[in-house]
Amino acid sequence: MSQAVIGADAPPAPTGRKTAGRLGDSIFEWLCRGAGILVLLILGAIILTLFIGGLPAFQAFGFQFLWSTAWNPVEGRENYGAFISIFGTVVSSVLAIIFAVPVAFGIAFFLTELAPEWLKRPIGTAIELLAAVPSIIFGMWGLFVLVPFVQQHIQLSFGETLGELPLIGFLFASNSFTGTSLFAAALVLAIMILPFIAATMRDVFSQVPPVFKESAYGLGATRWEVVRNVVLPYTRISVVGGIMLGLGRALGETMAVTFVIGNANRLATSLFDPSTTIASVVAMEFPESLMGSLKQSSLLALGFLLFVISFLVLAASRYLLRSRLKA
Template identity: 50%
Template structure:
């Protein structure tokens, strides 16, 4: 009994010291967390500030014409970003149009229809595709996909649509080399499919099974369960996954540089070469000096603005879905 009393006295004496040291650890943890958050903001502000500072001479020289002009002449120091902006938005839009339905189809198949023996190999393959470096996609697109695309898609399709009023303009290839805006969009679609599919699959797996079982119990088909139960429940998260894929499509550099054609001209045909903001920066940054370097920095500012605008729109869309 005496020993137990002594142990209680010792423990009661140590307890205030432990409690007194606890606030200091909490304060240190709070300061470390605050410092981490502020560090991210400082780095982001530093990047934005350096890009604006570097691109300011180009904006001063050309004004609004830098955005609306299609001229990019290094010899005469005349620069315009419109071709690169259109190419960036076009390739990203094509990637979303192709990639989002395929990604959702893969996610739905893996969570609802896939046999157990096939689920693991397909899921592993999708995850491996996400880990492939972008330059590998670019090399495969240039040396394997582009020749096949030219021989089996561009040439036959151009022969069919030649002379048609609108379709003949959009799908006619004057020089069927396989590279161009559509090819870049397809490669980007292949690159963003693993990200959107993996996130969508994880979200669909987390939906309570009682919702699916209840829907099946009242006689719903698989399509009705997916349309009326799964997609509404996972809608916000799927939008986030799509925005993540769009962010990668907008900023992708090496893969697009290989297959977009890197031509500074606007064309009504999806088969013609073009350029994007990222590909132009990658092609010219090493040799750029003077006003050309400032123009490339200004292109970086525009790309950041486009990405920021997409993020804001995504936030508004998510908020609207939540309210609805």
């Protein structure tokens, strides 16, 4: 009873404080909303700029620009196509994901399930430091170290052992011995995106409630069975998100790929053929293009197509996640 009386007799909160609190909340709300809208406006402005800049190329070549393999900058006979660079971008990025995801999963599995406590922090720090290395350093290292290694120890071995296989042997044929190739570019990209995927997997694996894993262990499950049947289903959305983050980095990478892919405007028929990507073409040839020229318009059109490819990849991953959640 005394508590009720005291509560009833307590003075009301000052009106000025309430008003100031509401004003602060409103300002904070509009600032957050403005930040979100600003991101959309910047993204829309970039896409619109690329589309308007590439419009003359789309008008000159039509839909043929998408599947044409031509790239002839000679004045008076200019003819440009995007298929080779699109092909190189997609293939190198997909190969990088194929190389990086199993290694990233192994690192995350080791750090969360197998590594002793004294070893977890040094390895985790090393992974985070690897993500901070500039891309041009990866490119220089790839050119002087990785490319000769691929040329001497991987390309020749694969060509001799797998080049004669029916149907798929052409993928491992040694048509060029420069060492710069789609395979080398994919390896460099895999090393670059590895820390992003591994760090994401490690963080989400460690967030799984211990009671879930302890229950599986209590039923006699092995470590691998716990990860496969408990950890991965619980974290699949975040794992796919980390993989998509790495894929997005691979699709847009420029300098590291430019060093090791060979920058050859020809359609690669083997993993060890030199090729090119959208980002490397733009980086190599944009400084030489004249303002308002058809070549510059074609390069801007390539940039717009890279945005479209990234959007399609993100949309596909969202669709797959939603379909799995509904299932």
